[in-house]
Structures are given as C-alpha cells and as structure tokens.
Amino acid sequence: MFRNKKRNYILLAVLVIVLVVIGVVRKKSSSGAHKVLTAKAQLRDITETVSANGKIQPEKDVVINSDVAGQIIDLFVREGDRVSQGDLLLLINPDIFESALNRAEAALNNARANLSTSKARLTQAKAQLIQAERAYNRNEALLKQGAISDAEFEQFEANYEVAKADVDASEQSVEAARFNVASAQATRNEAADNLKRTSLYAPRDGIVSALAREKGESVLGTQQMQPTEIMRISDMSSMEVDVDVNESDIIRISMGDTALLEVDAYLDRKFKGVVTEIANAAKNVGGLSTDQVTNFSVKISVLKQSYEDLVTERSPWPFRPGMSATVEILTQTGTDLLTIPVEAVTTRSDTASARGKDRFTHSAATTSENKDRKDVVxxxxxxNGVARLAPVETGIQDSRFIEIKSGLKEGDVVIRGPYEVVSRKLINGDEVEESTEAEVFKIRR
Structure with missing residues (x-):
C-alpha cells in the first residue's frame, strides 16, 4: 500500500512537470508571434492631392526700368500708392540728353545746308552742260563746213564731256547730302526720344508694390546689360501662388485643377484656387549635377470669392507679394473605392521565375535570380492569426488611404502596422497576434 502511494506521488509529480513544460512551450510559441495592428478594407471616397510650397505674387506685375541711365531728380510716388496709366512716376536728370539733342539738331541743320549747296552746284553744272552742248553742236557743224580745224573742235568736245561729268558728280553729291540729312535726322530723333525717356510714366493701372530706388540715386538703363529695377506696379486685386512641383508629381497635375491654399498670415483658414499655368521646362535646384532637384513651376490663381470677406476699406488687399503659402492641388477624386490604410501597402521581391518555390522572399538570391527579381506591391x-501575403494593384491615394483595384475584397482584414514589421520583418505564413496601438507601442518601447 505504501508503494502504491509512492507510485501515485511520482506519477503526479511527472504530470505536473509535463504540464509546466507544455505551458512554457505554449508561452514561448505565443511570444514568438508578431503583435500587429489591423484594419478592414472598406469603401471610401478619395481625393488625391499634390502638396507644394510657394510665394504669393500678383498675376499682373510690371517692372519699371529706365531706358536711359542717369540720376533720379524727382520721384512722385511712394510704395503703396495707387497709380493710373499715364501718371508721371519720376524724372531722370535730362541735362546730358538736352545737350545731345542740341548737338543732333545742329548736325541736322548743317546737313540740310550741305544738301542745299549740293543742289545749287547741280543746277550750275546743268546750266554749264547746256552751254557746252550748244557750243559743241555749233562747232560740229562748222567743222563739217571746214570753217574750223580739228584741234579747235576737240577743245569744244572736251568742254562738253567735262560738263557732263560735272553734272554726274553733282548729282552724286546731292544724293550723298540727302543720306547725310536722313542720318542726322535719325540721330536727332533718337536724341529727342532719349530726352523724352527721362520722364517715366505708369504703363498701366495698379499699386506701387515695391520701390527699389529713391530720389538722388543713379540707375542704369536698358541699353546696359542689366538695367536697374526702380519699382513695380502690380494689380493687387488678382493674386496667384507660384509653387515648385517635383518631376514625379508634375504629370498628375492638369490645367484647371482645384487647389486649397493655406497662408501663414491667416492661420486655420483655407482659400481656393485654380491651376492656370504649368511650366513646360524644368528648373534645376542644387549646385552639383548629382544634387540637383528637378522641379516645375506651377501657378495657381487665388479665387476672389474665397477671401472676399477679408476685403475692407482699410485693407483692400488681404494678400501681399512674397507671403508664404502651402498648396494642395486636388488632382483626382474617386467615390466608393475599395481602400485600406496607406501604411498597409508594402513591397516584396518576386523571384518566381528564378525559383520554383515560395514566390516572395527576403533572403539573398543568386546572381541569376537577381536578374529576374522584381518588386511586387x-x-x-x-x-486567423496568420499573415497571408497578397499581391495587389493600387490606384489613387490621399494622405491616409489608398485605392485597391485588385487583390482584396471589401471586409478583408489587412495588417497595417507596426511599420517595421510590415515593411521588413513579416513573411508569408508568419504567426501574428492582433493587438491595440497601446500594446504595440508599449512593447516596442
């Protein structure tokens, strides 16, 4: 009987040990599963956007330069003044241009006098030619009658030829004098135009949005390589935002796309705009060719009705040139699309053509496999606690959700996090445990 009790104790102890071992094994097996976050594939409306930053500027902006160089002796406007087309803006010192005009007029008068002299000489030469011709004809008849000798006739013939040559020369002198008058007239007109250009007038209605030079300062004219910018006249009632869009996004933008604008000066306020211009040529940003970022300029007109409540008599123009703006261009919109969170989408290498085994792998492949490897979305x-890899075809997306065109159906549960697990660690067939964000992030910490 004592032996039976002892045997029972031994069996009981063995059973306890076995149960403990099984529990430990199960615990270890359970702890080996990835704790993940999940989400359901659902139907949603998605609006795809392209974000960019830029500066506000007037749609119509005129830079005022001087055609002539000189010193500003009078300035009739200040920054912020409203001007109308034809208003006098400033005066450039006209002294040297008045002197140039006087010299040009004197040269023109001299050329005209020379032309008159040349015409008089031509008239005289023609009169002498008539006399020489009459003498020639008369003496030619006398020669035939034998009244004069050949030597005497040759003298009259020579005088006649000289008279004809004098007429030709006088005609050429008159023509040259006419050219000199035309040249002097052009020089005089240019000098007069330069004198007029010392007075600068407003080319259009608008606001003096920038004044870069003051009275007494000197400016370069457009005849120089780089003329001096004196001021800008802008139409402040029509504003636009000039943004730089990366080359990877520019193909998604079209003329007329709607845009939402946020301006730093007006927090918690969004304005509406429309894409009005898309650059055809790129502009590269960066010093070295390897560091260059290829961007395209896109201009967005700000719709007046989106900010008309900000317009007051005291502040008729809510936006000022140079204000910073963040723009979201709405490129595509879809309704009732099958969507999942963006973070649930990842890529894996497909080596099915190189290996007749599991298609998707993280392991290193041979050289021949690398040639056939491609990334699959x-x-x-x-x-039910297992991660099943499913290739999908994606469509448009916004900042949170992405369209799934094929590979999933409504109600499917997908793993959306943590990012490191989805993007790198998870393999098809891995055991996973559905958890909350609090549990996942607590474990990760």
Whole structure:
C-alpha cells in the first residue's frame, strides 16, 4: 500500500512537470508571434492631392526700368500708392540728353545746308552742260563746213564731256547730302526720344508694390546689360501662388485643377484656387549635377470669392507679394473605392521565375535570380492569426488611404502596422497576434 502511494506521488509529480513544460512551450510559441495592428478594407471616397510650397505674387506685375541711365531728380510716388496709366512716376536728370539733342539738331541743320549747296552746284553744272552742248553742236557743224580745224573742235568736245561729268558728280553729291540729312535726322530723333525717356510714366493701372530706388540715386538703363529695377506696379486685386512641383508629381497635375491654399498670415483658414499655368521646362535646384532637384513651376490663381470677406476699406488687399503659402492641388477624386490604410501597402521581391518555390522572399538570391527579381506591391491579410501575403494593384491615394483595384475584397482584414514589421520583418505564413496601438507601442518601447 505504501508503494502504491509512492507510485501515485511520482506519477503526479511527472504530470505536473509535463504540464509546466507544455505551458512554457505554449508561452514561448505565443511570444514568438508578431503583435500587429489591423484594419478592414472598406469603401471610401478619395481625393488625391499634390502638396507644394510657394510665394504669393500678383498675376499682373510690371517692372519699371529706365531706358536711359542717369540720376533720379524727382520721384512722385511712394510704395503703396495707387497709380493710373499715364501718371508721371519720376524724372531722370535730362541735362546730358538736352545737350545731345542740341548737338543732333545742329548736325541736322548743317546737313540740310550741305544738301542745299549740293543742289545749287547741280543746277550750275546743268546750266554749264547746256552751254557746252550748244557750243559743241555749233562747232560740229562748222567743222563739217571746214570753217574750223580739228584741234579747235576737240577743245569744244572736251568742254562738253567735262560738263557732263560735272553734272554726274553733282548729282552724286546731292544724293550723298540727302543720306547725310536722313542720318542726322535719325540721330536727332533718337536724341529727342532719349530726352523724352527721362520722364517715366505708369504703363498701366495698379499699386506701387515695391520701390527699389529713391530720389538722388543713379540707375542704369536698358541699353546696359542689366538695367536697374526702380519699382513695380502690380494689380493687387488678382493674386496667384507660384509653387515648385517635383518631376514625379508634375504629370498628375492638369490645367484647371482645384487647389486649397493655406497662408501663414491667416492661420486655420483655407482659400481656393485654380491651376492656370504649368511650366513646360524644368528648373534645376542644387549646385552639383548629382544634387540637383528637378522641379516645375506651377501657378495657381487665388479665387476672389474665397477671401472676399477679408476685403475692407482699410485693407483692400488681404494678400501681399512674397507671403508664404502651402498648396494642395486636388488632382483626382474617386467615390466608393475599395481602400485600406496607406501604411498597409508594402513591397516584396518576386523571384518566381528564378525559383520554383515560395514566390516572395527576403533572403539573398543568386546572381541569376537577381536578374529576374522584381518588386511586387502587396499587403498582408490577417487570417486567423496568420499573415497571408497578397499581391495587389493600387490606384489613387490621399494622405491616409489608398485605392485597391485588385487583390482584396471589401471586409478583408489587412495588417497595417507596426511599420517595421510590415515593411521588413513579416513573411508569408508568419504567426501574428492582433493587438491595440497601446500594446504595440508599449512593447516596442
């Protein structure tokens, strides 16, 4: 009887040990599963956007330069003044241009006098030619009658030829004098135009949005390589935002796309705009060719009705040139699209053509496999504690959700996090445990 009790104790102890071992094994097995976050594939409306930053500027902006160089002796406007087309803006010192005009007029008068002299000489030469011709004809008849000798006739013939040559020369002198008058007239007109250009007038209605030079300062004219910018006249009632869009996004933008604008000066306020201009040529940003970022300029007109409540008599122009703005261009919109969170989408290498085994792998492949390897867009479905890899075809997306065109159906549960698990660690068939964000982030910390 004592032996039976001892045997029972031994069996009981063995049973306890076995149960403990099984529990430990199960615990270890459970702890080996990835704790993940999940989400359901659902139908949603998505608006795809392209974000960019830029500066506000007037749609119509005229830079005022001087055609002539000189010193500003009078300035009739200040920054912020409203001007109308034809208003006098400033005066450039006209002294040297008045002197140039006087010299040009004197040269023109001299050329005209020379022309008159040349015409008089031509008239005289023609009169002498008539006399020489008559003498020639008369003496030619006398020669035939034998009244004069050949030597005497040759003298009259020579006088006649000289008279004809004098007429030709006088005609050429008159023509040259006419050219000199035309040249002097052009020089005089240019000098007069330069004198007029010392007075600068407003080319259009608008506001003096920038005044870069003051009275007494000197400016370069457009005849120089780089003329001096004196001021800008802008139409402040029509504003636009000039943004730089990366080359990867520019193909998604079209003329007429709607845009939402946020201006730093007006927090918690969004304005509406429309894409009015898309650059055809890129502009490169960066010093070295390897560091250059290829961007395209896109201009967005700000719709007046989106800010008309900000217009007051005291502040008729809510926006000022140079204000910073953040723009979201609405490129595509879809309704009732099958969507999942953006973070649930990842990529895996597809080596099916090189290996007749598991298509998707993280392991290193041979050289021949690398040639056939390509990245496939996919997601991991949550299937009763197991991660099932599913290739998908994606569509448009916004900042939170992405369209799934194929590979999933409504109601499918996908693994959306943590990012490191979805993007790198998770393999098809791995055990996973559905958890909350608090549990996942607590474990990760």
């Amino acid at each position: 996919c997601v991991f479905r949550y299937d």
